[in-house]
Amino acid sequence: MSGKEFFVNRYEKLGWKFVDATPRQAIRMNLTNAKGKNLKERLRKVGVSLEKIPFLESGYWVSESQVSVGATTEYLLGLYSIQEAAAQIPATLFADLKGKKVLDACAAPGGKTVQLADLMGNSGLIVALDVDRKRLAALANHLERCHISNTIVYQLDARQASKLKIKFDRILVDAPCSGNFAADKNWFKRRTIADVERNAQLQREILAEAATCLSYEGEIVYSTCSLEPEENEVNMDWAVKHLHLQIEEINCPGQEGLTNVFGKKLDGSVAKCRRIWPGETQGFFVCKLKRVGKR
Amino acid sequence: MKFASQLGARFALNAEFVVNRDGRYFLLNEALRKVVCKGFYYAGTYLGKVKNGKFFPSFNLLAMLAKSDANKVIVDRQAAWLFTCGRDIFKKGIVAVYGSRKKGAHTLVLNEFGECLGFGRIVCSLDGGIRDAEVVVKNILDVGDFLRREVYV
Numbered sequence A: 001m002s003g004k005e006f007f008v009n010r011y012e013k014l015g016w017k018f019v020d021a022t023p024r025q026a027i028r029m030n031l032t033n034a035k036g037k038n039l040k041e042r043l044r045k046v047g048v049s050l051e052k053i054p055f056l057e058s059g060y061w062v063s064e065s066q067v068s069v070g071a072t073t074e075y076l077l078g079l080y081s082i083q084e085a086a087a088q089i090p091a092t093l094f095a096d097l098k099g100k101k102v103l104d105a106c107a108a109p110g111g112k113t114v115q116l117a118d119l120m121g122n123s124g125l126i127v128a129l130d131v132d133r134k135r136l137a138a139l140a141n142h143l144e145r146c147h148i149s150n151t152i153v154y155q156l157d158a159r160q161a162s163k164l165k166i167k168f169d170r171i172l173v174d175a176p177c178s179g180n181f182a183a184d185k186n187w188f189k190r191r192t193i194a195d196v197e198r199n200a201q202l203q204r205e206i207l208a209e210a211a212t213c214l215s216y217e218g219e220i221v222y223s224t225c226s227l228e229p230e231e232n233e234v235n236m237d238w239a240v241k242h243l244h245l246q247i248e249e250i251n252c253p254g255q256e257g258l259t260n261v262f263g264k265k266l267d268g269s270v271a272k273c274r275r276i277w278p279g280e281t282q283g284f285f286v287c288k289l290k291r292v293g294k295r
Numbered sequence B: 001m002k003f004a005s006q007l008g009a010r011f012a013l014n015a016e017f018v019v020n021r022d023g024r025y026f027l028l029n030e031a032l033r034k035v036v037c038k039g040f041y042y043a044g045t046y047l048g049k050v051k052n053g054k055f056f057p058s059f060n061l062l063a064m065l066a067k068s069d070a071n072k073v074i075v076d077r078q079a080a081w082l083f084t085c086g087r088d089i090f091k092k093g094i095v096a097v098y099g100s101r102k103k104g105a106h107t108l109v110l111n112e113f114g115e116c117l118g119f120g121r122i123v124c125s126l127d128g129g130i131r132d133a134e135v136v137v138k139n140i141l142d143v144g145d146f147l148r149r150e151v152y153v
Helices: A004-013 A039-045 A086-092 A111-119 A133-145 A158-164 A193-212 A233-242 A268-272 B002-006 B030-035 B059-066 B077-084 B145-149
Strands: A026-029 A048-052 A059-065 A080-082 A101-104 A125-130 A151-155 A168-174 A214-224 A245-248 A274-276 A284-291 B018-021 B024-027 B045-051 B054-057 B072-075 B094-098 B106-110 B116-122 B135-142
Touching: A039 A048, A080 A111, A086 A111, A086 A168, A086 A214, A086 A284, A101 A111, A111 A125, A111 A133, A111 A168, A125 A133, A125 A158, A125 B030, A133 A151, A133 B045, A133 B059, A133 B145, A158 A193, A168 A193, A193 A214, A193 A233, A214 A233, A233 A245, A233 A268, A233 A284, A245 A268, B002 B054, B045 B059, B054 B059, B059 B106, B059 B116, B072 B077, B077 B116, B077 B135, B106 B135
Parallel strands: A101 A125, A101 A168, A125 A151, A168 A214, B072 B106
Antiparallel strands: A026 A059, A026 A080, A048 A059, A214 A284, A245 A284, A274 A284, B018 B024, B024 B045, B045 B054, B072 B094, B106 B116, B116 B135
């Protein structure tokens, strides 16, 4: 069970008519570093035109660029990061990050870690985990370039996060996922439903571990760039039923989470999740969860 | 710190907050020091690494030193861009000099906005009598290094 036709049929059954999409390039200003630096004007002078992304405080579309936005002096000085627009959403959904203990469970290559640190003004603590050592090098470069000072990085599988013996106020689970066709032009050739099911299981294991590391009244933001409901709504339904978590309202673009997936009825609160079908952004899914009672 | 003194800076860090991981040095704050475990990969502010007995500073450390009394040259826009691409600095690109002007001294290189782009070594005295097209600061490290070392984007 694979191939473009198979997946496109699934999307139609979920209520979305397939359109080929190429996400627009986006950057995110690192406000801690760029404060008072008139970054937009500086970039305009080197041939980069920006357009504010309406649903993000510090996100901009790159509307025109005569240079590579990954090679300007401003980029190298950490004044901004290149970050796809939908991928900028999860970190902004946490309430009050300043001074908190935050876990970035699947952190590399570090775009969201740096964004969290920026939102925290380099205060508090971020623990960033990733299992792949090669990807940790990219994460470390990103942290150095953006002058991040509140983060500790471990090479550790997110499913073993409780080994750290820290209770976190905020946990970002930007879970490893099957991805989507808008971000990977060979996606339909490479992916099968077996990949989706394998990833969904891994995501549940990571979520379960995250729930054990969550402090009383803590928050988890779960996100994937997968369009497959097994990795998204179905997992959130499972989390509500098995992990003493409840889904919170969020204010961000996207359609309501599906509560009926191929005939299977899910918990009604799953509608509070947000599903973004590809268009100007890649495909994305995001959900905010909160602990129910003390565990 | 020996490296800071090479740049003419009076600069010290609290050794209790500096940790070494496989030759890489990090500066922690109080919150991080309380929770950091053995075996971390990266922590706090990366200061630099020692390889074959030689210290290679991070850009975080250079930015910290740029706020101190370290030697500095401010360069114009074109010189800043060329320096970021790994090139040396010509006399004509220098806008201002702070600290040592002597041949052999190490100096930070800052752009017109006062942002540290890296550091280099003064290869001929900045005290005058030099032609505009002569190299005066040899590039040792510049922020373009992030592109040269990057594995993943």
